[in-house]
Amino acid sequence: MELLSVIPIQFLHGLVYGMLLFLVASGLTLIFGMMGVLNFAHGALYMLGAYFSYSILRWTGQFWLSMIVAPVLVGAMGILIERFLLRKVHRFGHAHELLLTFGLAYIIEELVKWIWGNQPLHVEIPAMLSGSIQFLDITYPTYRLFILLISVAVFTVLFLILYKTRAGIIVTAAVTRSEMVNALGINVPLVFMLLFGVGGALAGLAGVIGGPYLITNPGMAATIIIDLFVVIVVGGMGSLQGALLASFLIGELQSFGILLVPQMAVALEFLLMAVVLIVKPEGLLGDKA
Amino acid sequence: MLELNGVNTYYGNSHVLHDVSLRLEAGETVALLGRNGVGKTTTMRTIMGLTPARRGQIRFKGTDIVRWKPYQVARAGIGFVPEERWIFPSLTVHQNLLIGLKSEADAHTQGPGLWTLERCYEAFPLLKKRQHAKGRTLSGGEQQMLAIARTLVGNPELILIDEPTEGLAPKIVDMVAGIIRDIGRQGMTVLLVEQKLSIVMELAERIYVISKGMIQWHGTPGELRNNEAIRKSYLEV
Numbered sequence: 001m002e003l004l005s006v007i008p009i010q011f012l013h014g015l016v017y018g019m020l021l022f023l024v025a026s027g028l029t030l031i032f033g034m035m036g037v038l039n040f041a042h043g044a045l046y047m048l049g050a051y052f053s054y055s056i057l058r059w060t061g062q063f064w065l066s067m068i069v070a071p072v073l074v075g076a077m078g079i080l081i082e083r084f085l086l087r088k089v090h091r092f093g094h095a096h097e098l099l100l101t102f103g104l105a106y107i108i109e110e111l112v113k114w115i116w117g118n119q120p121l122h123v124e125i126p127a128m129l130s131g132s133i134q135f136l137d138i139t140y141p142t143y144r145l146f147i148l149l150i151s152v153a154v155f156t157v158l159f160l161i162l163y164k165t166r167a168g169i170i171v172t173a174a175v176t177r178s179e180m181v182n183a184l185g186i187n188v189p190l191v192f193m194l195l196f197g198v199g200g201a202l203a204g205l206a207g208v209i210g211g212p213y214l215i216t217n218p219g220m221a222a223t224i225i226i227d228l229f230v231v232i233v234v235g236g237m238g239s240l241q242g243a244l245l246a247s248f249l250i251g252e253l254q255s256f257g258i259l260l261v262p263q264m265a266v267a268l269e270f271l272l273m274a275v276v277l278i279v280k281p282e283g284l285l286g287d288k289a
Numbered sequence: 290m291l292e293l294n295g296v297n298t299y300y301g302n303s304h305v306l307h308d309v310s311l312r313l314e315a316g317e318t319v320a321l322l323g324r325n326g327v328g329k330t331t332t333m334r335t336i337m338g339l340t341p342a343r344r345g346q347i348r349f350k351g352t353d354i355v356r357w358k359p360y361q362v363a364r365a366g367i368g369f370v371p372e373e374r375w376i377f378p379s380l381t382v383h384q385n386l387l388i389g390l391k392s393e394a395d396a397h398t399q400g401p402g403l404w405t406l407e408r409c410y411e412a413f414p415l416l417k418k419r420q421h422a423k424g425r426t427l428s429g430g431e432q433q434m435l436a437i438a439r440t441l442v443g444n445p446e447l448i449l450i451d452e453p454t455e456g457l458a459p460k461i462v463d464m465v466a467g468i469i470r471d472i473g474r475q476g477m478t479v480l481l482v483e484q485k486l487s488i489v490m491e492l493a494e495r496i497y498v499i500s501k502g503m504i505q506w507h508g509t510p511g512e513l514r515n516n517e518a519i520r521k522s523y524l525e526v
Contacts, residue, residue: 169384173377180375183337184389185363185443239379 008138010255016144016213018251019151023206024224025231025243026158027078027199033175033238034192037094040101041081043225044108045200049074049207050216051112054121063126071204078200082193105221113218120217147209154202155244162240171195175238230269234276236286245284290315290478291336291367291447296345296355298328298335305331307502308345313447318469318479320493322486322524328502329482330372333449336480337369338362349447368445372452372482374436378425382416382435385424389439404441412468413438430461437468447478454485466492486524490514498523 028042049070056066081104089096129143162168174181174191182188207220214220227250234249235242250269257265276284291313298306306328313319321329334340336347338359347355354362363369377385386406410417413434419427427435433453440448450469454462466488473479473492483489489496490510498506498513500523506516513519 166387169380169387172379173385173388176377176379177375179339179359180371180377181388182359183339183363183369183371184439185360186388187358187360189358 005137006259009140010259011252012140012144012148014252014255015248016147016251017254018248019148019155020206020210020213021224021227021231021251022244022247023151023154023210024203025228025235025247026155026240027195027202028228029232029235029238029240029243030171030175030195031192031199032232034178034195035086035097037098037101038229038232040098040225041104041108042101042199042203043221043228044105045074045078046203046207046210046224047112047218047221048077048108049204050123050211050220051116051121051207052204053208053211054116054123054216057123063124067205067208070208071201074204074207075197075201078196078198078203079193081200082196086196087189087193105225109218109221116218118218120215121211123212123216125212143213147213150205150209154205158202159240227269230273232283233273234284236283239283239285242283242285290317290350291480292346292348293332293336294346294348296332296335296342296347298331298340298342300331300340305502306335306342309335309499309502309504311497311504311507313478313480315446315478316473316476317494318473318481318492320481320483320489320496321499322483322489322496323499324523327500329499330451331502332499333369333371333451333480333482336362336367336449339369363443363445366446368440368443368448370436370440370448370450370453372455374432376424376427376432376435378423380424381421382424382427382431383420385435385439386416386442389442404444406442409438409442412471430457430464433457433461433465434468437465441472445477447480448472449480449482451482452484453481454483454488462488 024042024046028039031039031042052070052073053066056069057063060066085100085104086097089100125143129146132139132141133145162172170181170186170191174186174188178188178192181191211220230250231243231246235244235246249272253268253272254265257268261268280286293309293311296306296309297304298309309328309332311319311321321332323329331340335342338354338357338361342355345355346353349362349365349367352365354365357365377388380388386409390406410420415431416434416438419431424432424435437450437453453465453469457465462485469479469481470492479492481489481493490513493510495509496507496513497504498519505523506519508516
């Protein structure tokens with residue numbers, strides 16, 4: 001009986017983390033599809049979202065303002081990284097791009113420690129989000145439901161743009177065959193730069209809303225990048241639907257893993273990744289082998 | 290229309306094209322012949338800016354485009370149908386065509402023949418029938434038709450077609466050859482890479498023979514038919 005009542009709560013925990021993961025992974029998987037290498041700095045952008053939000057909150061006290069301004073700043077950083085760093089090393093091949101993003105991740109992490117310190121920071125959430133909500137016999141923190149709401153809203157918009165607009169089909173095409181899109185007269189470097197901007201902004205938004213929940217600290221980028229890596233491999237690189245499915249699976253796997261097999265919880269997602277790699281190497285919903 | 294002058298292209302340190310020079314007059318269908326791995330695809334990729342030339346000139350309608358990006362080359366009026374076809378697997382046939390349509394305005398203002406979406410569907414009834422199917426579900430022949438149609442809706446003045454009949458059933462091969470003949474008759478300039486000599490002999494007005502990244506010979510199909518030495522050294526296996 002006790003276990004039964006815990007299931008919905010644990011499911012919600014998993015869902016909240018899964019959707020947060022998806023916000024970060026959505027941009028990353030599209031960028032991965034287009035660039036062909038994993039952008040290790042993407043986790044750092046997510047972390048910057050959390051820290052920018054912390055500072056904006058300290059200066060202005062406006063949580064809602066930080067929810068808009070911080071993602072815009074992070075998106076702008078994504079654009080700058082693509083335009084002035086990645087594009088310069090592109091012609092030297094994947095290894096250089098990978099090294100660059102790897103180095104950037106470290107630099108951003110050290111900068112964060114330098115500016116904001118090593119200690120975890122407490123981010124105040126607005127009063128209206130700080131209580132909890134009672135539904136039937138379940139009580140759940142309002143803020144986590146808020147995370148869920150924002151994530152679902154964002155990915156609904158994202159899916160509509162990707163599948164219903166010309167810009168969306170261009171991105172979808174470029175993720176799998178960017179050379180062909182380029183040869184058909186579409187300015188692919190520009191598309192790529194904007195994708196870095198949007199992807200960065202989404203990661204930044206995840207940082208803003210995830211910071212108060214997962215605790216804003218200098219290690220948060222390194223923590224999430226591992227889960228992100230698993231999401232992209234499991235979902236299939238370049239597949240937004242795959243990223244959604246994989247984020248959900250990993251969120252639930254972690255949540256129920258901690259409940260049922262606490263000693264094994266950390267290993268479960270890697271087990272899932274290994275199984276997917278063996279059975280379907282291109283990922284659950286991937287297009288490329 | 291198009292003129293390559295002493296074009297040299299490298300993949301990293303390996304020198305693939307050596308002083309390639311060739312010309313296409315407006316409205317001509319010209320074939321580039323040679324065995325596998327001699328630089329035919331690289332020539333097309335170089336023209337498109339996908340594998341930029343390190344030295345040499347590529348003039349399109351009088352302008353040197355050798356440093357241009359692929360999308361700029363495409364917008365200037367050169368279309369490319371790659372050997373791999375590069376159909377977008379997660380998009381439908383219709384969406385694949387939409388990518389080729391640079392913009393509605395372009396489709397009605399430039400290029401010989403004015404290929405619109407409707408016209409493409411008329412010319413390729415098979416594609417109309419499958420317009421809602423995902424790219425990944427298409428057969429080889431359907432993929433090839435889609436690849437050609439997707440480039441046509443961009444209304445290029447010059448179209449580069451790389452090995453269009455490779456791996457297709459004989460019936461489909463005839464169909465694809467027919468399409469290329471029609472495109473040429475409409476006045477579009479065509480550069481064709483094709484292994485099937487019979488198709489080349491029928492479609493091309495002039496032929497360049499390439500070997501080891503160098504142009505070895507050029508002339509008309511009639512001249513090639515009578516030149517056993519060239520055929521033996523560079524074409525026949």
